[in-house]
Amino acid sequence: MKSDNVSSVAVILLLGFQNFHGIKNFFFLLLLLVYIVTVCGNLLIILAVYYSRSLHSPMYFFLSQLSFSDILLSSTIVPNMLRVVWSGGSFVSFIGCLIQFFFFTATESIECLLLTVMSYDRYVAICNPLHYASVITNRFCVKLILTCWLLGNFDSIIVTITLSRLNFCGSNIIDHVFCDFLPLLELACFDAFIVHLEMYVLGIPIVIIPTTIIVVSYTYIVNTVLRIPSSTGRQKAFSTCSSHLIVVSIFYWTMFSVYILPSRGQTSDINKQQNANALLSLFYTIVTPLLNPMVYSLSNRDIKQALRKLLTNFSYYFAN
Numbered sequence: 095m096k097s098d099n100v101s102s103v104a105v106i107l108l109l110g111f112q113n114f115h116g117i118k119n120f121f122f123l124l125l126l127l128v129y130i131v132t133v134c135g136n137l138l139i140i141l142a143v144y145y146s147r148s149l150h151s152p153m154y155f156f157l158s159q160l161s162f163s164d165i166l167l168s169s170t171i172v173p174n175m176l177r178v179v180w181s182g183g184s185f186v187s188f189i190g191c192l193i194q195f196f197f198f199t200a201t202e203s204i205e206c207l208l209l210t211v212m213s214y215d216r217y218v219a220i221c222n223p224l225h226y227a228s229v230i231t232n233r234f235c236v237k238l239i240l241t242c243w244l245l246g247n248f249d250s251i252i253v254t255i256t257l258s259r260l261n262f263c264g265s266n267i268i269d270h271v272f273c274d275f276l277p278l279l280e281l282a283c284f285d286a287f288i289v290h291l292e293m294y295v296l297g298i299p300i301v302i303i304p305t306t307i308i309v310v311s312y313t314y315i316v317n318t319v320l321r322i323p324s325s326t327g328r329q330k331a332f333s334t335c336s337s338h339l340i341v342v343s344i345f346y347w348t349m350f351s352v353y354i355l356p357s358r359g360q361t362s363d364i365n366k367q368q369n370a371n372a373l374l375s376l377f378y379t380i381v382t383p384l385l386n387p388m389v390y391s392l393s394n395r396d397i398k399q400a401l402r403k404l405l406t407n408f409s410y411y412f413a414n
Contacts, residue, residue, distance in 0.1 A: 103188055103262040103263065103266045103281060104187065104188055104266075105185045105186065105187055105188065105266060106185070106186050106187075106188060106191050106266050106267075106268055106273070106281075107183060107184070107185055107266055107267045107268065108174075108178045108183060108184050108185075108186060108268050108270060108271060108272065108273070109178075109183045109267060109268065109269045109270070110175075110178040110179055110182065110183055110184070110270075110271050111179065111271065118179060118180070118182065121179055122176060122179050122180050125172060125175060125176055125179060125380070126176060128172075128380055128384055129168055129172040129173075129176075129380075131384060132164065132165070132168045132172075132380070132383045132384045132387075133165055133168060133169070135384070135386075135387035135388065135391075136161035136162070136164045136165050136383065136386065136387050137161070137165065138387065138391075138401060138404065138405075139157060139158060139161040139386075139387045139390065139391065139397070139401075140158045140161050140162060141404055142397060142400040142401050142404050143155065143157065143158040143400075144158070145400075145404060145407075146400035146403065146404070148396055148399070148400060149396060149397070149400050152215055152230045152232075152235045153212070153215055153216075153219070153334075154396075154397075155235055155239075156208060156211055156212045156215060156235070156238075156239075157212070157390060159208055159239055159242075160205065160208045160209070160212070160386060161386065161387060163201055163204050163205050163208060164205070164382070164383035164386055164387075165383070166197070166201045167198070167201040167202065167205065167379060167383055168379070168380065168383045170194060170197040170198050170201060171194075171198060171271075171272050171379045171380070172379075172380065174186070174194065174272065175271045175272060178271055178272075179271075186273070188262070191273035191278070192254055192257060192258055192273070194272060194273045195254060195257065195273045195274070195275070195278065196250050196251070196254040197250075198272065198273070198274070198379075199249070199250040199253055199254065199275070200246050200247045200249075200250035201246070202246075202349075202378070203245070203246035203247075203249045203250060203300045204242050204243055204246035204247075205345065206246075206300055206301060206304050206345075206349075207241070207242035207245060207246055207300065207304060208239075208242050209304070209308065209338070209341065209342050209345065210304035210307050210308055211238050211239075211242060212338050213307065213308045213311040213312065213335075213338065213342065214307060214311055215230060216311065216315060216334065216335040216338060217311035217312075217314055217315055218230055219334065220315050220318055220319065220331055220334070220335065221314050221315060221318045245299065245300070246300070249296055249299070249300050252296060253275070253292075253293065253296060256289060256292060257275075257278055257279075257289075260282050260283075260289070261282065261283045262278075262281045262282060262283065263281075263283045265281060266281065268280070268281070270375075271375070271376075272375075272379070274375065275293065301349070305346065308342060308346075312335075312339065315335060318331075319331045319332050333393065336393060337389045337390050337393040337394065338390075340385075340389050341382065341385065341386055341389055341390075344377060344378075344381070344382055344385065345378055345382050347377075348374050348375070348377040348378045348382075349378055351374050
């Protein structure tokens with residue numbers, strides 16, 4: 095890697111899902127519907143938390159931040175993906191590709207950190223309930239959120255700068271639906287081992303440490319819940335973190351499947367592996383932001399009541 099390298103690739107062709115040409119219109123409408131529901135669902139969560147006094151607590155404050163991150167993630171990926179699907183492939187400038195990659199990496203990193211913060215919040219609430227108010231203060235919550243956003247953006251800046259300094263030449267075709275890290279590295283003119291190593295090092299504070307915190311937190315949570323004598327108490331305690339655990343499982347399973355598990359040598363057909371990664375990427379870029387508001391609202395009585403009240407107020411406002 096040289097600092098004075100200038101990319102010879104000016105535009106990049108995103109192929110999208112070539113196997114979906116026969117159902118292009120249906121897939122386009124499905125993606126559009128998912129995007130609209132995702133934005134509206136997460137926006138409702140944010141409004142419900144803001145307007146409902148019963149939701150003015152750290153847990154729901156973190157949830158509103160997660161919903162905001164989900165809106166940014168979907169808006170970074172889906173609009174251009176719709177263009178790729180509709181056109182059967184679409185050109186994007188190299189700079190535009192790097193910009194999309196920056197926002198994608200930033201929102202994904204922030205999501206990892208927010209899920210970690212939420213798991214720590216549940217750990218303190220269940221394992222140390224008497225100290226919850228003194229530990230999870232409003233000031234501490236603001237500091238945690240600022241740390242998540244600053245660290246996520248900093249990590250994305252470093253990785254994007256590293257990619258921008260590479261020498262890209264030859265093919266400008268990416269068999270993917272958006273500008274992701276691994277597909278972009280396939281266009282580099284040299285062995286990108288150093289870049290992979292840097293990516294894994296930067297992944298320590300964003301993926302490895304958060305994953306460890308989540309696993310340790312839920313280990314203590316499960317042990318604490320199992321020691322509760324009454325079944326009603328156990329059910330009530332676990333219900334406060336079950337929705338978060340579902341979201342974490344879906345998000346991290348797909349992330350690890352694409353980025354951590356070895357992608358080369360598993361199959362003799364590289365195209366099949368790339369298609370599999372592209373399909374898996376839909377889970378943490380589209381499905382997870384869609385499921386987050388549904389999982390939290392359907393399993394939380396307070397959110398359901400706040401949403402019902404919010405929708406009633408909206409209906410009354412528009413009716414008059």
